[in-house]
Amino acid sequence: MIAVIGATGFVGAALTRRLLAAGPAGGGRPEPVRVLVRDEARARARLGGAGAERLDVVVGGMHDEAALDALLAGARAVYVLVQTVTARQPDGAGDFADAERRATELLVAAARRAGTRRLLTVGLIGARAQATNPWVRSRVAVERQLLGSGLDVTVLRPGLVAGKGGAGFDDLLRAARRPVAAIRGAGRQHWSWIALDDLVGYLVDALDEPETYGRVLDVGTVDAPTYRELVAATAAALGRPTPPVIGLPRGVLHLVAPLLERVGGHPRGGLRAALDHLADDLVGDPVPIRGLLPRDLLDWDACVHAAIEQAPAVVTGGSVGQSGDGHPPRRPGDRLQLVARQLDG
């Protein structure tokens, strides 16, 4: 049994579908998959398809000890694919960093009770404990918390994850399609990137690879193009001329972020940190994992073509700008976030 937390999200849904369809190690014996979700109907809609009969759903949040016990009973491994910056958190959970730290404590304790030794999660390439952005700092804090837990932990750190519905990637698609691309900031930040399919592939391949235990591994491209270069590459992949790019001050959304957080019930400080983070460099060293888990990584054109073959984007209850499960906005703040994003860029 493999457990997944965050299975309704962008990365988590893709991973869960892969586990259900193929089983671990790309076609080995399929194993049951159990997910912890807050909205069962939404989860079943997102995770239907091949292998759905092996999907077991536990309803609850990651601050609920009984739900964590139910999730991990009999599970040999757990994937943790959550973010607390824009996702709703329970009352009293504190700011986004408090919410993730507390949930991680509860999860580690539940894993010990259940005897679940293996834990895999996704961090952030280039994250440093001294970063100015509080979200980046909290990513490092959670990595340390997990690595000190005594469990067999692997943290994979991507930069931009290229796939339809991903925060950041949909913005690039939108910008590349416009006659004039108005982007947030100057667009000179450097972003390493990885196709969603490849991130999921690494997550599956790392599951039973002991060489990855106790490791934090960057994944993705060695080259880190600037945001403007990514807009140009996206336009080229779409067969369009590169649009002229106008950099807008990041101020508008930044100013309204606290209001959006309140109206949408998002954790304090999270939306602002997530927006600020879009201007950060995402650069690391993805070479070491290539020796451990060799794979042919998809190129940018393949990511763009895969995305445009999928359904048009809508806004869901996940990341800023996340889309893709075919559901309409489901919380008041989601609609406001969409409007604000359109105003801003």
Ligand SMILES: NC(=O)c1ccc[n+]([C@@H]2O[C@H](COP(=O)([O-])OP(=O)(O)OC[C@H]3O[C@@H](n4cnc5c(N)ncnc54)[C@H](OP(=O)(O)O)[C@@H]3O)[C@@H](O)[C@H]2O)c1
């Ligand atoms: N997307 C990218 O480009 C990217 C790049 C680098 C790193 N990452 C990292 O990848 C990980 C996954 O990101 P993502 O983009 O897939 O996020 P996402 O689409 O926003 O999904 C977040 C998931 O976390 C769940 N969640 C949040 N709080 C929860 C709680 N209290 N209890 C239970 N579930 C909770 C959400 O459930 P609900 O649906 O119920 O809200 C959702 O399933 C994060 O660590 C993120 O930092 C992502």
